Amino acid sequence: xxxxxxxxxxxxxxxxxxxxxxKRTALRLALNLLNRSKEEVSTFAHSFLEMKQYVQKCSGxxxxxxxxxxxxxxxxxxxxxxxxxxEDIRDILAIEATESYKGVYHVLGAIISPMDGIGxxxxxxxxxxxxxxxxxxxxxxxxxSATMEGDTTNYYxxxxxxxxxxxxxxxxxxxxxxxxxxxxxELTLGRSILNRxxxxxxx
Amino acid sequence: xxxxxxxxxxxxxxxxxxxxxxKRTALRLALNLLNRSKEEVSTFAHSFLEMKQYVQKCSGxxxxxxxxxxxxxxxxxxxxxxxxxxEDIRDILAIEATESYKGVYHVLGAIISPMDGIGxxxxxxxxxxxxxxxxxxxxxxxxxSATMEGDTTNYYxxxxxxxxxxxxxxxxxxxxxxxxxxxxxELTLGRSILNRxxxxxxx
Numbered sequence: 001x002x003x004x005x006x007x008x009x010x011x012x013x014x015x016x017x018x019x020x021x022x023k024r025t026a027l028r029l030a031l032n033l034l035n036r037s038k039e040e041v042s043t044f045a046h047s048f049l050e051m052k053q054y055v056q057k058c059s060g061x062x063x064x065x066x067x068x069x070x071x072x073x074x075x076x077x078x079x080x081x082x083x084x085x086x087e088d089i090r091d092i093l094a095i096e097a098t099e100s101y102k103g104v105y106h107v108l109g110a111i112i113s114p115m116d117g118i119g120x121x122x123x124x125x126x127x128x129x130x131x132x133x134x135x136x137x138x139x140x141x142x143x144x145s146a147t148m149e150g151d152t153t154n155y156y157x158x159x160x161x162x163x164x165x166x167x168x169x170x171x172x173x174x175x176x177x178x179x180x181x182x183x184x185x186e187l188t189l190g191r192s193i194l195n196r197x198x199x200x201x202x203x
Numbered sequence: 204x205x206x207x208x209x210x211x212x213x214x215x216x217x218x219x220x221x222x223x224x225x226k227r228t229a230l231r232l233a234l235n236l237l238n239r240s241k242e243e244v245s246t247f248a249h250s251f252l253e254m255k256q257y258v259q260k261c262s263g264x265x266x267x268x269x270x271x272x273x274x275x276x277x278x279x280x281x282x283x284x285x286x287x288x289x290e291d292i293r294d295i296l297a298i299e300a301t302e303s304y305k306g307v308y309h310v311l312g313a314i315i316s317p318m319d320g321i322g323x324x325x326x327x328x329x330x331x332x333x334x335x336x337x338x339x340x341x342x343x344x345x346x347x348s349a350t351m352e353g354d355t356t357n358y359y360x361x362x363x364x365x366x367x368x369x370x371x372x373x374x375x376x377x378x379x380x381x382x383x384x385x386x387x388x389e390l391t392l393g394r395s396i397l398n399r400x401x402x403x404x405x406x
Binding site for chain 1: 205207211214220222236241245246253254257273275293
């Protein structure tokens, strides 16, 4: 594909550097932008510059935030003695959407993935150890993806904070609510039989 | 989905204004950009501004170009008496990739689509009529998509230029090369029987 404009080609190259965007899609997006007014393109481009300039890391949890302390960490009605460990902001959005959690978060920024060259040093771990050692935290919840990488990270974190007087829990694994048993995968079904729970009438 | 940063939300809004990009994908892309260096984000953002500032329309064919006249129109070895009418630059890239065409192009910029509110006045038609009337063009090829909108546009253009002494042709329609007959759609197969051609040994 030989694009007859260096400037369009630059945009295609930049857009296709994003995950999941190929050259063909990038060209479609570039032409869409080219058909917009100068003001619209300017607004589009400046949104990225402003995001990079103003978004910072919350000093409490490491989450992205417009303020030095994010709205969850600065909320006095949240339970600051319960810390939920997640990979990134998208997990926080997912958990917040459930309205089932009133504690605070700790954002690792990544999970250990040797295949992608991500080791423990690339994770935001030290502040978590400080929290565990502080005596102000009662429970740390591991809420990472149920993958090999997530399990590896859980194991690493457990080794690091196990010696402190803090309860360590993880999300329950099992058959998803609403799913038919016959379609559950073997691993999940097997685990959910081994980890069976006392029957409770759900409120 | 309540994003706890106005700046990230702006980027998500801008990215999800692009065709085929939803809010969830936009957030993934925004976080990917946020993890890049300031320089990389600056290069990313400025590519759009430069594209909008420097890309112009070729005065010959209406295609996007970095120069007042595009590289195809300014190429003396192309056949300027044959004009291929296309919707946009992507069609030119597709036809150029075949290396089967040595004429020049005329870019409409859009095709008539009442559903999308696009009428004949939104198309780059007047310069095509001038070309047809000039006496310098022998053949005009309609190379629009084989859709209702493409057919409507073909019909409209035909009415406009039919009175001039110029041959009007359109791309042949039929069973795609390499496709199995049993999987060809009825409309295409029906048309390819009606428009059957003298058998030729292809060179």
